Amino acid sequence: DAGITQSPRHKVTETGTPVTLRCHQTENHRYMYWYRQDPGHGLRLIHYSYGVKDTDKGEVSDGYSVSRSKTEDFLLTLESATSSQTSVYFCAISVGDRRADEQFFGPGTRLTVL
Amino acid sequence: QQQVKQSPQSLIVQKGGISIINCAYENTAFDYFPWYQQFPGKGPALLIAIRPDVSEKKEGRFTISFNKSAKQFSLHIMDSQPGDSATYFCAALYRDDKIIFGKGTRLHILP
Numbered sequence: 001d002a003g004i005t006q007s008p009r010h011k012v013t014e015t016g017t018p019v020t021l022r023c024h025q026t027e028n029h030r031y032m033y034w035y036r037q038d039p040g041h042g043l044r045l046i047h048y049s050y051g052v053k054d055t056d057k058g059e060v061s062d063g064y065s066v067s068r069s070k071t072e073d074f075l076l077t078l079e080s081a082t083s084s085q086t087s088v089y090f091c092a093i094s095v096g097d098r099r100a101d102e103q104f105f106g107p108g109t110r111l112t113v114l
Numbered sequence: 115q116q117q118v119k120q121s122p123q124s125l126i127v128q129k130g131g132i133s134i135i136n137c138a139y140e141n142t143a144f145d146y147f148p149w150y151q152q153f154p155g156k157g158p159a160l161l162i163a164i165r166p167d168v169s170e171k172k173e174g175r176f177t178i179s180f181n182k183s184a185k186q187f188s189l190h191i192m193d194s195q196p197g198d199s200a201t202y203f204c205a206a207l208y209r210d211d212k213i214i215f216g217k218g219t220r221l222h223i224l225p
Contacts, residue, residue: 031211040217041217042120042203042215042216042217042218043158043203043215044215045212045213048211050211056211059116090157090158092157101146101148101163101207102148102160102163103148103160103213104159104160105157105158105159106157107156107157108155108156108157
């Protein structure tokens with residue numbers, strides 16, 4: 001599992017509330033990613049980070065923000081959760097020679113927005 | 115076009131048979147093609163990957179076939195086993211940091 005943990009593993013929240021998901025790695029890898037997985041859509045990149053305080057948007061970044069103040073932690077925040085953000089969220093790290101090669105995924109967080 | 119089209123959506127194969135999953139792309143800038151395997155309740159895990167300078171890569175019972183001119187690549191699982199039942203995602207990488215996933219194929223191997 002490349003030392004990746006996600007918390008919480010499950011969360012139910014209400015529309016309009018803020019939510020923060022945490023990804024923690026133990027091996028000091030530079031590149032970290034947040035994906036969402038939905039039936040029929042596969043995995044879609046939300047945001048990624050290539051170092052402390054260095055982040056960039058993915059293909060479905062609207063409604064999400066991220067922060068990375070330490071190498072080991074990458075936070076995903078839903079400022080005001082909506083039902084369309086009900087999904088399974090995966091964090092990943094990259095361990096290959098290039099930034100997105102050989103990604104290792106965390107166990108996922110199942111988020112339900114009522 | 116930054117898409118990877120994966121087919122079929124679902125696949126049922128008898129134990130011992132060959133499972134074949136296909137992916138197609140349009141952007142010739144893609145230069146790394148991994149396959150990920152995902153079991154229920156788990157995150158995806160890298161299974162096998164290929165670069166476009168080779169036409170085939172084999173690791174155990176898993177083989178990637180790559181057709182650069184047709185912009186297609188496929189995963190073959192030989193002697194499929196019930197333990198191979200999972201969702202499989204193809205993907206394509208470009209510009210060092212962007213990876214695009216297919217929508218997945220749910221594979222079920224009948225015992």
